[in-house]
Amino acid sequence: MRLYLKYFAIHLKSQMQYKVSFFLTALSQFAVSFTAFLGVYFMFARFNAVDGFTYEQTLLCFSTMLMAFSLAEVFARGFDLFPQMLGSGEFDRALVRPRNIIFQVLAAKMDFTRLGRLLQAAAALCYAIPKSGVVWAWDKIFTLCAMVICGSIVFFSLFLIYAALSFFTVEGLEFMNVLTDGGREFGRYPFSIYGENILRFLTFVVPLALFQYYPLLYLLDRMQNKFFMFTPWVSLVLLIPGCAFFRFGLRRYKSTGS
Amino acid sequence: MIALKNITKTFRVAKRQAGFGRAVKALFSREYETVRALTDVSFTVSDGEMVGYIGPNGAGKSTTVKIMCGVLTPDSGACEIDGRVPWKNRIAHAREIGVVFGQRSQLWWDVPVTDSFALIRDIYKVDGKKYQKNLDELTELLDLSEILKTPARNLSLGQRMRCEIAASLLHAPKTLFLDEPTIGLDAVSKLAVRQFIKRLNAENGTTVLLTTHDMQDIEALTERMMLIGKGRILLDGSLAELKTRSPDPAASSEEIVAALYKEYGI
Numbered sequence: 001m002r003l004y005l006k007y008f009a010i011h012l013k014s015q016m017q018y019k020v021s022f023f024l025t026a027l028s029q030f031a032v033s034f035t036a037f038l039g040v041y042f043m044f045a046r047f048n049a050v051d052g053f054t055y056e057q058t059l060l061c062f063s064t065m066l067m068a069f070s071l072a073e074v075f076a077r078g079f080d081l082f083p084q085m086l087g088s089g090e091f092d093r094a095l096v097r098p099r100n101i102i103f104q105v106l107a108a109k110m111d112f113t114r115l116g117r118l119l120q121a122a123a124a125l126c127y128a129i130p131k132s133g134v135v136w137a138w139d140k141i142f143t144l145c146a147m148v149i150c151g152s153i154v155f156f157s158l159f160l161i162y163a164a165l166s167f168f169t170v171e172g173l174e175f176m177n178v179l180t181d182g183g184r185e186f187g188r189y190p191f192s193i194y195g196e197n198i199l200r201f202l203t204f205v206v207p208l209a210l211f212q213y214y215p216l217l218y219l220l221d222r223m224q225n226k227f228f229m230f231t232p233w234v235s236l237v238l239l240i241p242g243c244a245f246f247r248f249g250l251r252r253y254k255s256t257g258s
Numbered sequence: 259m260i261a262l263k264n265i266t267k268t269f270r271v272a273k274r275q276a277g278f279g280r281a282v283k284a285l286f287s288r289e290y291e292t293v294r295a296l297t298d299v300s301f302t303v304s305d306g307e308m309v310g311y312i313g314p315n316g317a318g319k320s321t322t323v324k325i326m327c328g329v330l331t332p333d334s335g336a337c338e339i340d341g342r343v344p345w346k347n348r349i350a351h352a353r354e355i356g357v358v359f360g361q362r363s364q365l366w367w368d369v370p371v372t373d374s375f376a377l378i379r380d381i382y383k384v385d386g387k388k389y390q391k392n393l394d395e396l397t398e399l400l401d402l403s404e405i406l407k408t409p410a411r412n413l414s415l416g417q418r419m420r421c422e423i424a425a426s427l428l429h430a431p432k433t434l435f436l437d438e439p440t441i442g443l444d445a446v447s448k449l450a451v452r453q454f455i456k457r458l459n460a461e462n463g464t465t466v467l468l469t470t471h472d473m474q475d476i477e478a479l480t481e482r483m484m485l486i487g488k489g490r491i492l493l494d495g496s497l498a499e500l501k502t503r504s505p506d507p508a509a510s511s512e513e514i515v516a517a518l519y520k521e522y523g524i
Contacts, residue, residue: 006380014368017409089362095329097381098352254331254345256269 003099007107015112022113030116033066037124040188051193053220056131058189061216063124064144065187068151068211069180070117076156078109082163085109086253101250102243105163134219143215143229150232151211155180157242158206164242167249183208190216210235260303260326260433260465265335267296267321267489295321296332296489305432306463308455310476312515313486314524319469322486323437326467327357339433353382356431358422360438365410371421372406375428382429389428396424399454416447423451427458434458436468440475452478473511485515487524 015022040062044055053061073080082105085091094104134140162176183206186194191202191213202209211232218228270290296318303309313319324330325337328344328351337344342351365374379389397403400420405413413421419439426434436455440448456479458464470476476483477497485493493500497511504514 003380006377010366010369010373010377013373014366017368089359092324092329092359093362093364095348096327096352096355096357098349098383099381100349251331254329255333 004103004107008110011110012112025113026116028116029113030120033070033117033120036066036185036188037062037120050189053190054133056128056133057216057220059124060128060132060134060219061190061212062188063121063128064147064151064216065184065212066117066121067125067148069155069184069187070114070121071148071152072155072159074111074114074118075152076106076159077111077114078105078107079156079159079163081109083166086166091253102160102246132220134221139226139229140219143218143232146229146232147211147215150235154207154211154235154238155183157238158183160239160242160246164246164249167253179206179208187212207235207238259305259338259340260301260467261336261338262302262322262326263300263336265296265299265322265325265332265337266294267318267325267330267332269293269295294489296325299335299486299489299491301484301491301494303465303467305465306459307482308459308466308480309468310480310483311467311469311486312471312473312476312483313469314519315471317486317524318489319486320437323357323435323467323469327355327435328352353429354432356426356429356434358426358434358436358439360419360422360436360441363410363418363422364425365418365421367411368409370407370409371402371413374410374421375406375425378425378428384429388430392428392430393424396427399457400424401450416443416450419443419447419451420454423454430462431464433465434467436466438469438471440470440472448472448475455479473515477511485518487519487522492522492524493518 040055040058043050044058048054050058078085082091085094085105085108090108091105094101094108097104129136129144158176158180162180165176187208191199191209199209199213202213214223214228214231217223218225269292271293272290299318299322311319311322321330325332326339326344328348331345339351340354342354344351364378365371366377375393384392397406400423402420402424405417405421408417410418410421423436423439439455440451443451452475455466455468459466468475468479481496483493483495483497483500484491500511500514500518501507501509504517506513509517
């Protein structure tokens with residue numbers, strides 16, 4: 001953990017070197033997700049509710065999703081850029097250093113320009129929390145925190161799987177973006193609006209709904225069952241195949257070298 | 259001690275053929291070709307020895323180095339470095355070796371070199387006193403005092419290579435692998451790097467294995483050289499032995515090696 005902070009400091013120093021670029025990128029990141037926010041806003045300017053969710057409730061959903069995603073992106077950017085790391089031979093360097101590989105990839109890249117997105121998520125969350133009509137008792141606060149934390153770990157696992165895939169193929173990984181960026185975009189609305197089948201897919205295959213839809217129902221008192229409070233923690237099982245797949249890819253890399 | 263025994267390594271490479279039709283076909287069924295990168299490579303290097311490893315491009319030098327560092331796993335054969343199998347216990351092994359890949363940088367591009375060094379210290383868990391001692395020594399020997407505060411991106415290639423070598427030695431490894439450490443350097447930097455490697459080996463007894471294309475590196479540094487071609491060790495001996503193989507006593511070592519490449523058809 002202390003070593004992670006040291007890496008953190010060196011990345012911060014590096015990115016401070018390019019101030020203008022840093023602020024412009026952060027600003028554009030902010031702008032991009034702001035359009036997503038506008039999308040939700042205009043939608044509700046025409047309709048009062050989507051699938052029974054009001055504007056403020058949807059905003060709560062939108063901002064937790066965005067928060068989870070941007071946290072994962074700030075910290076796990078190394079996995080996002082993993083194909084480049086493999087190509088440039090930077091990964092071989094990681095292999096000759098006496099530290100855990102996943103840790104090293106995690107620490108290899110940190111992207112603070114993504115803070116623009118994080119900031120917006122925080123702002124939207126600050127607006128939605130009092131307006132959503134939720135009575136914030138301890139169990140609700142706990143659930144909301146779990147949604148954000150587990151959500152970012154799920155996105156992290158998806159990044160990990162994406163990285164592991166690049167051990168096998170250099171290009172054609174765009175389809176993973178359907179799950180990560182797509183998950184973020186579609187996650188603006190509660191997943192139930194996309195229909196039964198999509199919801200089932202997002203529950204049992206790629207468990208995005210476990211930290212978005214079900215705990216949201218609990219927050220909004222649509223479900224009283226305490227189980228829904230804990231579904232975000234269930235979604236963490238994705239980390240197991242994620243790590244296993246990465247290790248498998250690594251073994252293959254060591255025997256093929258490309 | 260480094261001991262390799264019957265190391266064999268093959269790569270599967272997709273066959274690519276020219277032409278659009280073939281490219282489309284390759285999309286569906288790809289033909290693979292097995293390339294033998296290393297065949298039956300065996301050698302030992304004793305503690306404190308310095309060995310030059312030469313061969314043309316694509317002969318398998320880097321593959322051998324990568325196997326000894328634990329980056330690659332061979333298909334068959336045994337490799338032990340001070341009793342450790344590199345690809346079995348990667349972390350314990352990494353702590354005891356130093357590696358310089360001449361073509362790539364391990365320094366963080368945008369921060370002063372000292373900051374990179376400090377992070378490497380923490381990665382290797384070198385304790386403060388020992389680190390300071392090593393750093394002072396390396397700074398003096400490699401003449402780094404002027405450039406330590408400069409960001410790596412502003413260094414010339416020669417300056418950067420000196421920093422790369424220092425970075426690989428901060429944890430005082432017993433074994434050092436240098437993969438083309440003098441590539442692209444000017445005469446002054448080359449001499450400085452050579453002189454340093456020689457001193458390191460003589461004074462600290464560090465085992466050094468370096469790959470190079472530059473025969474002068476070999477002449478200046480090592481008693482023993484190994485010649486590899488097409489994945490096989492063709493020659494393992496001293497430079498003097500090599501010279502006796504040449505019919506022309508006045509031939510430079512460069513010419514002798516070129517003649518050898520021809521003789522072995524590599």
